[in-house]
Amino acid sequence: MSDRLEFNKGLVKRYLDDGMTENRVAVWSEILHEDFTFWGVPTSPASGTRNREQMLEGFGSLFDRIESVNLYIDDMIAEGDRVVVEAHSHCPLKNGKVYENDYAFLYKIKDDKIIEMREFLSTEALNILVD
Numbered sequence: 297m298s299d300r301l302e303f304n305k306g307l308v309k310r311y312l313d314d315g316m317t318e319n320r321v322a323v324w325s326e327i328l329h330e331d332f333t334f335w336g337v338p339t340s341p342a343s344g345t346r347n348r349e350q351m352l353e354g355f356g357s358l359f360d361r362i363e364s365v366n367l368y369i370d371d372m373i374a375e376g377d378r379v380v381v382e383a384h385s386h387c388p389l390k391n392g393k394v395y396e397n398d399y400a401f402l403y404k405i406k407d408d409k410i411i412e413m414r415e416f417l418s419t420e421a422l423n424i425l426v427d
Contacts, residue, residue: 308401324351329407337417363390397421401414
């Protein structure tokens with residue numbers, strides 16, 4: 297695999313690993329492109345399109361409900377400027393419940409930063425975070 301593809305995969309892995317900690321705003325600030333856009337599957341609390349600033353500010357309330365984020369990468373494929381990730385989560389919540397979900401993420405890389413992210417997940421499973 298080329299150095300470029302390995303770099304792209306490493307960048308996405310850092311987003312998913314380091315970006316799911318309490319340090320996420322600092323990590324995301326460093327690796328999200330200034331023209332970053334996020335798209336979340338419709339009919340969920342994370343649905344719609346967000347820009348970089350909204351992403352940095354917008355997920356705090358969801359993370360505030362989670363005791364620990366446990367996101368596991370099941371598979372990762374890179375081609376050109378795109379990285380696709382299949383993942384699952386098991387996250388204990390502060391209210392005693394557990395949030396579990398399966399994901400497909402599509403990332404696009406530009407200028408050594410993530411410029412686009414598309415998230416596909418079970419919207420029904422996500423509802424436990426807003427109950």
